[in-house]
Amino acid sequence: MSEQQKAFIQNITNRLGRPLATTAPRHPFKGAPDFWHNYELNLEDRISLFCDNWQKAGGHCFRFPTTEEAKQFIVEKAKELKAQTLLLQNQPELLALGLPDSLPESHFTVWHPDNRDTLLAKAAGADIGILIVDHGVAHTGTVVVTSSGDTGRSVSLLPTVFIAILPVNRLKTRLGEVLAGFDGKPREDFPAGIHFISGPSRSADIENDLTIGVHGPGVVFALLVG
Numbered sequence: 027m028s029e030q031q032k033a034f035i036q037n038i039t040n041r042l043g044r045p046l047a048t049t050a051p052r053h054p055f056k057g058a059p060d061f062w063h064n065y066e067l068n069l070e071d072r073i074s075l076f077c078d079n080w081q082k083a084g085g086h087c088f089r090f091p092t093t094e095e096a097k098q099f100i101v102e103k104a105k106e107l108k109a110q111t112l113l114l115q116n117q118p119e120l121l122a123l124g125l126p127d128s129l130p131e132s133h134f135t136v137w138h139p140d141n142r143d144t145l146l147a148k149a150a151g152a153d154i155g156i157l158i159v160d161h162g163v164a165h166t167g168t169v170v171v172t173s174s175g176d177t178g179r180s181v182s183l184l185p186t187v188f189i190a191i192l193p194v195n196r197l198k199t200r201l202g203e204v205l206a207g208f209d210g211k212p213r214e215d216f217p218a219g220i221h222f223i224s225g226p227s228r229s230a231d232i233e234n235d236l237t238i239g240v241h242g243p244g245v246v247f248a249l250l251v252g
Contacts, residue, residue, distance in 0.1 A: 058202060066200075067164060071164075072199055073164070075164040076248075077248070079165070080167040080248050082167065083167055084246075085225040085247065086245070087248045089250040089251075090249060093123065096191060100156065100189060100249075107154070109132055111133050112156065113137065113152040114134060114157070114181070115137055117157060117158050120156065120158050135152070139176055146184070149178070149184040149185060154187045154188075155188050157177075160196065161207075162196055162197040162248075163201045164198065164199050165199060166201055168223065169190045169222075170204050170220065171223060172220050174218050179221055182243070184242070188223075188242075189247045191249050208220065226242070226246045227243055227244060
């Protein structure tokens with residue numbers, strides 16, 4: 027530490043009426059306390075807490091017993107919004123729903139690693155982006171989406187409306203439960219991106235004026251299935 031830095035810190039300690047510290051403070055605790063690691067809600071409480079937090083952030087939350095009922099909701103919502111272009115994540119379980127057959131008047135695009143620039147432009151102009159999320163977190167009202175060479179992050183980040191399908195067996199109580207699944211993974215098994223989404227896009231960069239949907243979807247739906 028330079029003499030100038032020492033003088034600066036000494037001036038602060040004098041004003042605070044404290045002696046100048048000569049040793050680094052001890053930090054005996056690291057990470058979350060034990061009681062938090064053991065904190066886990068039952069499924070119904072997780073669902074209730076997730077929906078409450080998701081809706082407080084400005085999102086819309088619905089629960090369906092089956093994927094077929096979730097599909098019907100998507101079809102009806104697309105018609106209600108007069109959605110012309112829909113972008114689907116490249117997920118076999120999502121494609122198996124057969125949404126294009128139920129919405130023949132709409133144009134569907136499936137994310138594919140080829141023609142990335144063309145797909146980015148389509149994603150930016152899409153009315154609705156749809157995917158099945160990797161995880162949900164009840165305590166923060168968050169869905170977790172990973173991306174890879176075959177699955178693009180643009181599906182959830184660029185369309186005007188984002189629909190997240192969340193199987194209830196992927197809903198965790200704490201964010202740490204999700205992060206622990208990535209800890210220690212070999213580099214080759216790590217996803218290209220891990221994205222945490224809690225409600226619609228929001229920004230207060232300009233004069234602290236909160237604006238929704240500037241940098242991403244302004245309307246988001248979480249469909250809990252199961």
